[in-house]
Amino acid sequence: MIKDLGRQSLAGLRILLVFTVILGIGYPAAVWGLGQTVRGQATGQTVTVDGRVVGSGLIGQGFEGDEWFHSRPSANDYDTLASAPTNLGPSNPDLLAAIEKRRAAVAEAESVDPADVPPDALTASASGLDPQISVDYATIQVARVARANGLSVEDVRALVEKHTEGRSLGFLGEPGVNVLRLNVAVQAAAAQEAG
Numbered sequence: 001m002i003k004d005l006g007r008q009s010l011a012g013l014r015i016l017l018v019f020t021v022i023l024g025i026g027y028p029a030a031v032w033g034l035g036q037t038v039r040g041q042a043t044g045q046t047v048t049v050d051g052r053v054v055g056s057g058l059i060g061q062g063f064e065g066d067e068w069f070h071s072r073p074s075a076n077d078y079d080t081l082a083s084a085p086t087n088l089g090p091s092n093p094d095l096l097a098a099i100e101k102r103r104a105a106v107a108e109a110e111s112v113d114p115a116d117v118p119p120d121a122l123t124a125s126a127s128g129l130d131p132q133i134s135v136d137y138a139t140i141q142v143a144r145v146a147r148a149n150g151l152s153v154e155d156v157r158a159l160v161e162k163h164t165e166g167r168s169l170g171f172l173g174e175p176g177v178n179v180l181r182l183n184v185a186v187q188a189a190a191a192q193e194a195g
Contacts, residue, residue, distance in 0.1 A: 047184060057181055062074065083128055102117075102122045106122070133176060142157050149186060163181050
């Protein structure tokens with residue numbers, strides 16, 4: 001009986017070691033290796049300017065100033081560790097007041113009628129970190145961004161069109177514009193215009 005217990009313990013130890021090597025070393029190494037073959041996906045789609053990482057194409061960030069396209073509002077101030085919505089219901093007075101305040105601010109900044117302010121300019125996404133805005137929200141910002149960067153409205157509108165991404169999987173959601181990538185392109189165009 002003690003002999004059987006020793007043999008079973010040794011067999012259990014061997015299985016533990018084999019599965020530790022397979023699942024603790026082999027599997028993670030295989031997943032990492034596969035991830036390296038999918039260009040840009042495994043590294044967070046980093047966006048670089050002059051060899052310096054300025055952000056991720058997957059995570060939204062805030063932009064302030066007339067020279068930039070502005071992102072969606074964020075319930076967590078773009079904090080990736082606190083990614084979450086406001087959790088305020090659609091009839092919550094605090095949420096309704098915040099929406100009306102944002103509507104007035106965007107309408108004034110973009111010189112549009114408050115009724116023309118798109119919903120994504122008013123409300124945060126579920127994560128608070130969406131990197132895209134709607135084409136409508138990007139479009140109402142074109143004139144301001146063009147003026148602030150000394151670019152023509154046509155050139156900035158062309159940059160918006162160039163950076164508009166289609167629906168996910170070809171049929172999910174709506175087309176959107178990656179704000180970071182668009183702002184990098186606007187900055188490059190403004191530098192080229194100035195230089």
